[in-house]
Amino acid sequence: MLAAQVLINALVLGCLYACIAIGFSLVWGVLNVINLAHGSFIVLGAYGAWWLYHAFGIAPWYALAIVAPLFFVFGYAIQRSILNQVIAAPVLVTLTMTFGLDLLLNNVMIYFFTADFRKLTLSPPVGSLSFGGVVVPVDRLIALVLALALTFALYVILRRSRTGRAIVAVRLDRDAATLMGVDVKSIYAIAFGIGAVMAGCAGVLMALIFPISPLVSTAYLTKAFVVCVLGGLGSVSGALAGGLLLALIEGVGSVLFGPALATTLSFVLLIVFLVVRPQGLMGRKGFE
């Protein structure tokens, strides 16, 4: 029974981790930029959901439709105005740049929302389902379904739409894509915008389950790191595999060694993976 519960928890959490990591992975893969502000984007999305619910009574699953376009504009603007200036610079410069963005964004959030933990509490509460002793809270189930839907939507966009194919083309070979008439700068901005949308939506889903505070942004960011390295950069399936694997490791690790050591375990695994298999479980060159 315990095993089944651990598995179910890992499944739910794993899909959310995938949702957190997928935008990060897209930006890393296509722009070759590690967006250290990704965690703050997620928290900002969570505050969006919290605020929409408490000010206007808009449920988080509808809030997605409002948060997503706003985040696209936000990400597109940041890419166009700031990141595009340094996109060709060495790793160190882009890393430090996004760290600066993160500091700025995080401080602004602390100023407006304070560092207190808040929780979005649905009223009336949605309760939980129980299958022969295995308990699944309904809000988690909703988050799971939405996370899968978002992931699938991104997959379809990259696979079927013209812009999506252009994004994949830029990732595969930027110069060849330029020669084929793809406007790389605008593709970069669109990819960063989509990355921001995925972060914002992941934040909305996180708000359904976990308490929100600007201080947790680092935790989300490190999860995104680990998932990307475990699953491998550059594919939706890789992020999904990485997310599920991380959640499973954390879940099983918590049961076996206690919750405190589970984080250490995942980081040790991260370093081992980086050294032994840097391309991850399902890493490959194309993003699809």
Next chain:
Amino acid sequence: MKRSDLILIVLVLCLAALPLAGGAYTLRLGTMAAMSCILALSWNVIGGFAGYPSFAAAAFFGLGAYTTGILLGYKVPLWLSLPIAAGLSFALAGLLGAVLLRLRGHYFAIASLALVEVLREIVNHATDLTGGGMGLNIPVTAGTDIMADARFFFYAMWLVLLVTTIAVIAVSSSRLGFGLSCIRQNEAASQMVGLNTTLYKSIAFGLSACFVGAAGGVYAAWVHYIDPTDVFDILYSVKPIVMALIGGLGSSLGVMIGALLYLVLEEVVWRNYIQFHSAVLGALIIALLLFLPHGLTSLRGGLLLRRLRGA
């Protein structure tokens, strides 16, 4: 020895005269300045000379702080604890470096970030030795007089800075420094001509860690209380990078000036905009990278004049 190295030494020696000038606040600022310079100069060895974007400084700062703190708790004197902390940081960084420095670019950056997390979590859970999340109280080493205390720790930090400066200059004018700049420019080629790149990089990583460890040790003895979130703060990794970027990568003198300038800026921001200090820091980083990507040392008098005339 180059002229810029000479200026660097003179600058460090001038700093030693600070206690003549001011009270406890000035000395605190001076100690912070010396600490920042140690961190920035050390980072420059791996980040500037060898070109590896390391975020691991916080890991070794914390390691040094905890090593010293625990040793002081066992009544080991400070002058012995600090070299032990430095040696331990050097050994650990050298060993880890041999593995991690095979990674490049983003992957190395992430691995070095993860190192900070791993060490923090380990310290957090080794409650018997480190006190875990409750932190570690460290016995008072200097006298109880405030001024004597401030002066003692200022000179302790300054001494570490002096050793760091001498070591960094020695590295940059030696075979090791030459090898590191070869690695930065083209690692495969330097391997081809018979350079033991793994050894060179490991030594560079070790050197960039050991003085940071010693600085962490002095810091721990100075503040008398440390906890994992304080000394394993990722900002200890990022600030040296920003300082080096302000000054200009690779040049020791530039990095040191960058560190001092950054500290002045930070102090001004702290005093006036306490609510927004990290936002101002973030905005500063962004502006710096957009408008002055190669640091202050890239500005030459003549070039500046020409620009002003042109504008």
